[in-house]
Amino acid sequence: MSWLALTLVAFVCFVLVFFIKxxxxxxxxxxxxxxxKAPLFSPAExxxxxxxxxxxxxxxxxxxxxxxxxxxxxxxVPRRAYWYQAHNRIVALRFDFVLCDKRELTPVCVxxxxxxDTEQDFMDRLCETVGLPQIRLTPEAAKxxxxxxxxxxxxxxx
Numbered sequence: 651m652s653w654l655a656l657t658l659v660a661f662v663c664f665v666l667v668f669f670i671k672x673x674x675x676x677x678x679x680x681x682x683x684x685x686x687k688a689p690l691f692s693p694a695e696x697x698x699x700x701x702x703x704x705x706x707x708x709x710x711x712x713x714x715x716x717x718x719x720x721x722x723x724x725x726x727v728p729r730r731a732y733w734y735q736a737h738n739r740i741v742a743l744r745f746d747f748v749l750c751d752k753r754e755l756t757p758v759c760v761x762x763x764x765x766x767d768t769e770q771d772f773m774d775r776l777c778e779t780v781g782l783p784q785i786r787l788t789p790e791a792a793k794x795x796x797x798x799x800x801x802x803x804x805x806x807x808x
Contacts, residue, residue: 690715694763695746698792702747702761705799710749710758718743718773721757722780743773749802759783759805763792 691699691714702712718740727733747761760777764770764786777784783805791797 694789694792697789698761698763698787698798699747701792701795701798702749705795706749706802709752711752711755713748713750714746716745716748716760717741718745718776721745721748721760721782722776739772740776743769757782759785759802761785761787761802764788 689696695714699712699714706712719737722740724733724736724740727736745760746763749758749761750756751758760782762773762784770786774784774786785801785805787798787801791801
């Protein structure tokens with residue numbers, strides 16, 4: 651009889667824990683655990699965006715924070731595992747700014763701030779592989795109109 655009572659108590663405890671956990675998981679804060687990030691740009695990115703608008707805003711469309719996966723596609727890969735590996739490598743990366751042709755909306759070049767947190771070597775090789783010119787600016791150079799203008803002109807001239 652004591653085994654039956656002990657089993658019944660254990661079952662009731664299990665059911666209570668199940669309902670409590672289920673109720674917690676259905677809480678609205680856990681269903682949509684999101685909030686708005688503010689500000690959208692770091693101070694250096696904001697300065698660079700303003701500089702790009704003054705420098706080439708009339709000539710090119712400037713798209714900020716574009717996912718690499720939106721611009722670069724993965725070519726034929728012999729196995730699905732390699733495709734997923736290649737996709738996972740680019741899906742989390744982003745270009746700081748993409749300059750696009752205003753008529754065709756095709757990428758002309760990308761502009762990135764030097765950031766020690768990003769995979770700079772990978773991004774350099776990726777841009778070289780797909781034939782997309784990349785301009786990498788230090789935060790100090792991004793504040794100078796002439797430095798930004800010269801970097802863009804020399805990159806697009808090549």
